[in-house]
Amino acid sequence: MDGVAAYQAHNADCVIGFGGGAALDVAKVVGLAATHPGDILEYVWDHPQVRPIVNALPHFVAMPTTSGTGSEVGRSSVVSENDTHLKRVVFSPKILARIVFADPELTVGLPPAITAATGIDALTHNIESYLSPAWHPLCDGIALEGARIAAAALVTAVKEPGNLQARSDMMMASMMGAIAFQKDLGAVHSCAHALGAVCDLHHGLANALMIDTVMAWNLSSAPAKFEELAHVCAVAGGGQGFAAWLRALKRSVGITGTLSSHGVKPEHLARLVEVATADICHQTNPRPCTAADFEALFKAAM
Numbered sequence: 001m002d003g004v005a006a007y008q009a010h011n012a013d014c015v016i017g018f019g020g021g022a023a024l025d026v027a028k029v030v031g032l033a034a035t036h037p038g039d040i041l042e043y044v045w046d047h048p049q050v051r052p053i054v055n056a057l058p059h060f061v062a063m064p065t066t067s068g069t070g071s072e073v074g075r076s077s078v079v080s081e082n083d084t085h086l087k088r089v090v091f092s093p094k095i096l097a098r099i100v101f102a103d104p105e106l107t108v109g110l111p112p113a114i115t116a117a118t119g120i121d122a123l124t125h126n127i128e129s130y131l132s133p134a135w136h137p138l139c140d141g142i143a144l145e146g147a148r149i150a151a152a153a154l155v156t157a158v159k160e161p162g163n164l165q166a167r168s169d170m171m172m173a174s175m176m177g178a179i180a181f182q183k184d185l186g187a188v189h190s191c192a193h194a195l196g197a198v199c200d201l202h203h204g205l206a207n208a209l210m211i212d213t214v215m216a217w218n219l220s221s222a223p224a225k226f227e228e229l230a231h232v233c234a235v236a237g238g239g240q241g242f243a244a245w246l247r248a249l250k251r252s253v254g255i256t257g258t259l260s261s262h263g264v265k266p267e268h269l270a271r272l273v274e275v276a277t278a279d280i281c282h283q284t285n286p287r288p289c290t291a292a293d294f295e296a297l298f299k300a301a302m
């Protein structure tokens with residue numbers, strides 16, 4: 001709302017979003033709230049009296065400085081409620097950026113830990129959208145190629161921060177993941193949304209801490225797709241080796257430890273399960289995921 005006040009005080013006609021996914025998402029809703037009445041949370045898709053987006057939005061230019069969410073090519077904005085920290089989503093093609101400057105040089109200063117966590121987020125988007133049983137061959141093609149590019153580039157991007165080819169590949173994989181996940185995501189993201197809301201974990205790190213556990217659990221529900229993912233990511237051992245490959249990848253980009261070593265405590269578990277189960281992403285997980293399943297997955301990742 002401070003952004004809206006600044007927009008109006010300057011009689012502006014344009015919003016430039018510059019930063020990571022959260023910054024770009026804020027920029028999207030500044031433009032929306034500056035031209036529409038009411039609170040921004042009244043525009044989230046599942047609000048009981050969701051307000052329509054009817055007015056023209058300001059010209060929106062996106063300049064990502066991370067390679068993770070791909071928000072610069074996404075038609076959604078994720079905003080957290082102040083009191084509950086729950087993540088709510090505004091969906092509309094109208095909030096898409098009109099112009100994107102996807103410049104990998106803007107990411108060379110990212111610290112290794114953020115490169116790793118955001119990069120795993122991009123990889124997770126490609127993997128989860130490909131595994132979603134929804135029918136969308138266009139997104140499947142993009143997701144597989146996005147996974148291939150991210151799998152090949154992530155370690156280099158972390159270890160050689162100035163390597164522009166690796167930075168460029170990760171920025172592309174990030175955009176491809178965001179385009180692919182129009183199809184939808186899966187249970188890793190439901191867990192990550194809960195970990196963000198309940199324990200304030202970084203979104204990419206939360207995905208990284210869950211992905212191998214969830215993928216090992218998913219394997220039996222989509223064996224052919226895991227074979228294909230293992231093929232494009234050059235995983236030795238095929239689909240059966242995919243979860244172990246993810247664990248090794250995390251180690252090589254410096255993401256170590258478990259949920260508990262990142263501050264998640266047993267007393268958080270009930271709320272984590274509640275938030276993850278209520279999250280929409282797992283509805284397109286290849287394996288149906290109940291509250292009991294989420295409890296088992298969180299415990300396994302502790």
Ligand SMILES: [Zn+2]
Pocket residue numbers: 069121125189203207
């Ligand atoms: Zn994500």
